[in-house]
Amino acid sequence: MSIKTLFKQRRSIRKYINQFVPNEFILETLEAASWAPSAHNAQPYRFIIVSDIMVKQSLAKAMAETWIKDLTKDNVATKKKEKADFSIKRFSSAPVFIVACLTLEDMKQYPDEKRQLFERDLAVQSLGAAIQNMLLSASENGLGACWFSAPIFCKDTVRQILNIPKIIEPQAIILMGYANEKPNVRQRKSIEELCFRDAWGRPFYAIVDKSTDH
Helix, strand or coil: CCHHHHHHHCCECCCECCCCCCHHHHHHHHHHHHCCCCHHHCCCEEEEEECCHHHHHHHHHHHHHHHHHHHHHCCCHHHHHHHHHHHHHHHHHCCEEEEEEEECCCCCCCCCHHHHHHHHHHHHHHHHHHHHHHHHHHHHCCCEEEEECHHHHCHHHHHHHHCCCCCEEEEEEEEEECECCCCCCCCCCCHHHHCCECCCCCEHHHHHCCCCCC
């Protein structure tokens, strides 16, 4: 299919059939990530493949427990217990998932905190581009996938369960498998909403109106 068709047909899949995902598809997904553009070509991402059921369950339960502890501080934990149990089931039942991590080891190092934070922003943007490539690659191979950012809220928990070194920072989990659902197309904002004006303050219709003298 064309790249435009792939963009439009890709869906966030959260339910999967119990079917083995070939290793070649997983490797193709990771290779696609490696070809994403990255700041300074530093490729500041690292990935962990998780397919063992015991590891999946341990990680899912640990993340849910950390989430409930945080909600307890907000006095809303009792309302979220059922959702936490559902989350554990969702993560545990996915045939495979990939933990996407960030590393700054090959990024530029600055003596001041301000520029170093900007450099971190570049690394985060680079990881986002890599994950997008992964989602598209999975879709092209007939797999469903979904991007979850849960590890951001429990980085130490994920590190402990997966024995991740401090220099590597867990950022997201991408579930993958053969889809057991067909989500409807969700509404997208119009181009007018996304590109609301140009640098001179002209509205979108003035930018695309060829009859307007620029």
